[in-house]
Amino acid sequence: MTQKLDGRVRRRQIAQxxxxxxxxxxxxxxxxxxxxxxxxxxxSAIYRHYRGKEEVLSAAMESIVQKAQANLxxxxxxxxxxxxxxxxLLMRQxxxxxxxxxxxxxxxxxxxxxxxxxxxxxxxxxxxGALADIIRQGQGQGVIRKDVxxxxxxxxxxxxxxxxxxxxxxxxxxxxxxxxxxRGWKVFAVAIKVNHNSxxxxxxxxxxxxxxxxxxxxxxGGELTPESKT
Amino acid sequence: MTQKLDGRVRRRQIAQxxxxxxxxxxxxxxxxxxxxxxxxxxxSAIYRHYRGKEEVLSAAMESIVQKAQANLxxxxxxxxxxxxxxxxLLMRQxxxxxxxxxxxxxxxxxxxxxxxxxxxxxxxxxxxGALADIIRQGQGQGVIRKDVxxxxxxxxxxxxxxxxxxxxxxxxxxxxxxxxxxRGWKVFAVAIKVNHNSxxxxxxxxxxxxxxxxxxxxxxGGELTPESKT
DNA sequence: GCTCCATGTGAATCTATATTCACTATATTC
DNA sequence: GAATATAGTGAATATAGATTCACATGGAGC
Numbered sequence: 001m002t003q004k005l006d007g008r009v010r011r012r013q014i015a016q017x018x019x020x021x022x023x024x025x026x027x028x029x030x031x032x033x034x035x036x037x038x039x040x041x042x043x044s045a046i047y048r049h050y051r052g053k054e055e056v057l058s059a060a061m062e063s064i065v066q067k068a069q070a071n072l073x074x075x076x077x078x079x080x081x082x083x084x085x086x087x088x089l090l091m092r093q094x095x096x097x098x099x100x101x102x103x104x105x106x107x108x109x110x111x112x113x114x115x116x117x118x119x120x121x122x123x124x125x126x127x128x129g130a131l132a133d134i135i136r137q138g139q140g141q142g143v144i145r146k147d148v149x150x151x152x153x154x155x156x157x158x159x160x161x162x163x164x165x166x167x168x169x170x171x172x173x174x175x176x177x178x179x180x181x182x183r184g185w186k187v188f189a190v191a192i193k194v195n196h197n198s199x200x201x202x203x204x205x206x207x208x209x210x211x212x213x214x215x216x217x218x219x220x221g222g223e224l225t226p227e228s229k230t
Numbered sequence: 231m232t233q234k235l236d237g238r239v240r241r242r243q244i245a246q247x248x249x250x251x252x253x254x255x256x257x258x259x260x261x262x263x264x265x266x267x268x269x270x271x272x273x274s275a276i277y278r279h280y281r282g283k284e285e286v287l288s289a290a291m292e293s294i295v296q297k298a299q300a301n302l303x304x305x306x307x308x309x310x311x312x313x314x315x316x317x318x319l320l321m322r323q324x325x326x327x328x329x330x331x332x333x334x335x336x337x338x339x340x341x342x343x344x345x346x347x348x349x350x351x352x353x354x355x356x357x358x359g360a361l362a363d364i365i366r367q368g369q370g371q372g373v374i375r376k377d378v379x380x381x382x383x384x385x386x387x388x389x390x391x392x393x394x395x396x397x398x399x400x401x402x403x404x405x406x407x408x409x410x411x412x413r414g415w416k417v418f419a420v421a422i423k424v425n426h427n428s429x430x431x432x433x434x435x436x437x438x439x440x441x442x443x444x445x446x447x448x449x450x451g452g453e454l455t456p457e458s459k460t
Numbered sequence: 461g462c463t464c465c466a467t468g469t470g471a472a473t474c475t476a477t478a479t480t481c482a483c484t485a486t487a488t489t490c
Numbered sequence: 491g492a493a494t495a496t497a498g499t500g501a502a503t504a505t506a507g508a509t510t511c512a513c514a515t516g517g518a519g520c
Contacts, residue, residue, distance in 0.1 A: 004467050004516055026340040028258040031507060044509075045468050053508070107400045108339040109256045121400035152413045155397065159389030159414065162396070166338065167385065170351040183378055184386045191421035234486055234497050262478060274479075275498050283478065 002040055011049045014039055015059040022060070022102040024169065027109035030057075057116065061106070064099055065123050071096075072130050082138030083193065086131065086157055087185055093161055094181055101165050128154045135192075144192050153192055160184035232270055241279045244269055245289040252290070252332035257339050260287075284346065291349050294333050297326060298353070302360050312368030313423065316361065317415055320391055323357075324411055327395050334395050358384045365422075374422050383422060390414035 005013070017038040021030045032053060036043040050056045071092040075085050093100060103120050110117040131154035138144030144153070164180040235243070247268040251260045262283060266273040280286045301322040305315050327334055337350055361384035368374030374383070390411055398407040 001468055001515060007466075010467080026257075028256075028340065032509080033507070041467095042469055043507090044470080044511090047509070048467055104338045104396050105340075107396060108335045109258055117400060121397075124397070124400060148413055148417060152410060153417075155393050155410055156390065156414045156417060159391075159393045160386065161389075163385050163389045163392045166392070167354070170347070170354060180382060180385055183382050184389065187378060187383075187386060187418075187421050191417050231485060231498055237497075240497080261476085263476090271497095272499055273477090274481090274500080277479070278497055 002045075007049060010039075011059065012063070014046060014049060014056060015063045016099075018056050018060040019064060019099040019102045022105055023099055026105045057106075060102065061116070061119060061123065064096075064102065065126070067096060067099070068093075068123075068127050082134050082141065082143055083189055085134045087189070089131065089134070090157065090161055090181055090185060091178075094164075094177055097165055097168060097177055100161075101169055104162070104166075128158060131157055142194055145194055148192075157188065160188055232275075237279060240269075241289065244276060244279060244286060245293055248286050248290040249293070249330060249332040252335055253330070256335055287346055288349060290332070291336060291346070291353065294330060294336070295353055295356070297330065298323075298357060301326065312364050312371065312373055313419055315364045316387055317419070319361065319364070320387065320411055320415060321408070323391055324394075324408055327398070327407070331399075334399060338396070358388060361387055372424055375424055378422075387418065390418055 014035065018030060018035055021035055021038060025034075030053075032043045032046055035056070036046055039046075046056065050059065071089060075088045075092065078088060079085055103124060106120045107117050107124075128151065132150040135144055135150040135153045135157075139146045139150060160181055164175065164177045164184070167175040167180075168177045244265065247265055248260060251265055251268055255264070260283075262273045262276055265286070266276055269276075276286065280289065302319065305318045305322060308318065309315055337354060340347065340350070358381065362380040365374055365380040365383045365387075369376045369380060394405070394407040394410040394414070397405040397410070
């Protein structure tokens with residue numbers, strides 16, 4: 001018989017294992033038997049800690065949110081530079097590579113108007129909202145470009161991460177997530193950074209025509225605010 | 231008894247129905263019973279045409295691959311400009327996701343499970359490979375920056391799409407995937423484009439120090455070639 | 461050491477789903 | 491019309507997975 005563990009410790013362990021199984025095999029690949037195996041228990045032991053599979057899932061999703069929030073707080077403590085914050089946040093997400101794909105997997109696994117999907121979506125929006133806030137901070141400081149709406153930039157930043165992680169799983173670990181995200185960040189950071197020298201130079205060089213384009217861009221950004229109705 | 235249909239017609243019908251069920255209910259929601267119902271048959275009739283569920287899925291995915299290839303060919307016919315090609319390809323992907331909502335569900339929902347997974351991964355690699363080829367073309371023409379490896383840039387380009395699709399799906403169409411991808415493309419295109427004017431200007435302005443930085447960047451990019459072992 | 465509680469086990473139960481198999485029926489050809 | 495091939499049907503079967511339930515056991519407190 002396995003050594004007994006404090007209920008709280010075990011519950012956390014089970015939730016964590018669920019995340020990893022979902023990340024690896026998808027929601028459909030999560031069985032109570034497989035989960036129990038992952039933890040080192042028999043399937044019925046799980047019902048000692050959770051009323052059923054549904055409850056395991058809820059706990060799993062909850063735990064990923066908590067981690068994401070802890071990461072966000074840690075990053076904001078470590079540095080006040082918005083670009084630095086984004087980079088660190090992304091790299092912390094990379095460290096969670098064994099867990100974070102569970103969210104998209106849950107989203108795509110569910111049928112129409114599934115509750116879990118809505119929940120996962122809300123969580124995702126929370127994360128992107130926090131990213132967007134950092135970006136807005138940078139925009140306020142004149143460090144990050146203002147012509148593109150912050151939420152859009154947040155989605156783009158997330159886009160540095162998501163495909164790399166998916167490829168990592170699809171290739172069974174044969175894709176260097178860290179390197180890809182770092183490269184992507186370098187390209188993206190330059191693209192969103194306000195470089196005062198080159199900015200002036202471009203304006204100066206292109207004169208009236210260039211100036212007009214800049215103005216239109218600023219407007220377009222404003223118009224393209226996503227989901228104002230949300 | 232249902233009217234009999236020619237085997238080929240029926241097989242196509244079944245594969246299409248599978249995509250529809252997956253779009254609605256996800257992979258986990260695809261049962262032989264439900265599929266048969268969708269087609270207007272009894273479940274065992276499906277085995278007249280496919281050896282099992284696995285084979286139905288393969289056929290369904292095959293039709294996605296064909297569509298993707300048709301898109302690629304169309305885009306390459308329409309324009310020879312690499313940046314234009316990428317943009318068009320991305321936008322066709324957006325359209326395709328709308329047309330075949332099952333596609334992202336197949337790619338994102340499931341982890342390893344043998345042949346199907348290998349097929350999905352192959353699809354993805356095919357798409358990224360084609361993107362990378364276009365990027366290499368652009369690099370050869372001196373239109374796209376060379377300091378970052380083409381496959382990495384391809385993954386980044388995909389990164390404009392993937393999160394937008396996830397959000398689109400999670401929001402049940404409430405997130406404007408088209409607008410997001412367009413915005414992302416604008417930011418990314420500037421970042422990867424070789425702009426000869428500003429390149430000269432920057433070099434001119436920053437003199438020795440700026441010049442050195444450019445050189446170092448080129449080297450780092452070369453070193454970070456992904457998966458040379460692939 | 462004993463008691464009690466919480467956690468782990470193993471067997472049983474139930475259900476949904478994939479599939480097989482024997483039979484049926486349609487459509488084509490001669 | 492008969493024969494044949496192919497596609498459709500309905501019942502049966504096997505299995506995977508979720509869960510319950512009675513028993514077992516570890517660990518804490520007295």
